[in-house]
Amino acid sequence: MTCSTAFLALDFGAGLTSLNWVAQAIQTQSKALLSADVGFEATAPERLHATFVFHGELLQALTKPQLAQLHQELSDIVKESDLEQCELPFKRFELFPPGKQNLIIARFEAPKLLVKLRRSLWRCCLKHNASLKIDDEWLPHVTLGKLQASKAQLGGVTVAALEEFAPKLPIMVQGLTLLGTRPKQLWLDWEEAFQFREPQQPQQPQQPAANSIETSAASSTAMTMAYTASDPDAMQVASSWPLWSHEHSVEMPVQFLTVCDPEHCYFSGLGAERVWGAGKALASYLSTWQPQGLQVVELGAGCGLPGLVLARGGAFVTLTDVPWLLQMLEYNVAANFSQDDVFRPYVSALRWGNAADAASVLQAIGRPPDLVIGADLVYREQDFDALLACIESLAPRRALLAVQRRDVALEAFISRVKHLGWSVFSQLIAPRVFLLEVFPPVHLKDTDRACFNLQEAPEQRCQAAPAA
16 A cells, blocks of 8 residues: 655755765774674655654545645745744754664754744644644654664664764754645645745945946846837746856856746746746756757756756757647747857647657657756656656756655655666755756666766766666
8 A cells, every 4th residue: 555644844955965864874883883793774865754744644534625725824834933944953862762773874953933923823734634743742853773683682773973973064944845645625725835934145335347247147138128019918937047158158148037928827826927946946957067069858847947048058958748738948949049149949738658759859859869958847656657767768878857846746756667677866956956867778888978967976866777
């Protein structure tokens, strides 16, 4: 039976990286660090968390209106608390739980403001039958892993040697997020809506911008203004996200402009009207590449930001999505690339699992792509097979998928990929965002072709890919 528990957890951003390092150190040196002949299974990086409010399977039982009402009240409580992002003070490493002591946890102090917020959220959940009555007390901790030992062996374990691994930098709480199995009856924002307010920074005197930056920014803005003037009712600027600094070529724009069509307000119901966290993280990651000449296909492109970044860097990019979202992609391409730009991205319909759509994309680009990319595509388990079938039909050398951490879905996707004989690697590239690097079976042996533009040493990554 599939576990469908869910829980609100503290959002540490990238702050759990240091704890993951401790967990891996214990796993590889368990005998030396624990002073006993025992094994230790570290918690997978994507599953490290600190539970805030436990829901069990109660969210799955709520109706759509009930779930929407609960979400609204919880997000209102977080907003009204006006909490700033804050440090969670580290206390110690210890064995847990009392009596059994077969887990190693990193324990933290409980700041009074967080305790107060948790109590309010728990009571709200209790009112909506979405939490347990016995969940009143809170012990902030992160489970690093499980000891592999008999009861007799557990008695000799000590964690005193772990004190030297105590985090040297503050572990910051940026907000809350829903982990575990998210309720499938209604899509809701369980991340951005539960973020704490950023700490106020002292104002710095403004520095005059470099001429090259001003010129480039003016050029990019002028392009959008001209497009708007030609069709004033067609679009509005929805968001802009800075990607480039003065350290990059002055020929690259300071920012990409993403637009949405107000006449197609249903974009907002599909989550395609904005650039989500995983898309920003993937775009930032790709902005350091030198992708000249690569043939790239972006799946479920939405606003298309990651693909636009690669196209600006000299890649030949095809942006794909379902047919009713292509008009917005066309707007975004037009806002950032001129008609005669050789690297202007091509826009095409591609419904996952639709062989005709895949064949049309391949025919247009002339050969299988070097790379398939996508952001925030891994969250509905019922879509996994169609997504993987789509990637396989394009026969890329590899795929890069950015996903905001959703424990159960992420774990299920990785398991499914491995079950099909594919190779997959994961790394944290931004707060809450994992990058999955996926190699279809047909290219597992073709390591020379698969290893290009990697951020790590290519020889290390190639050796990590198992043979087919």
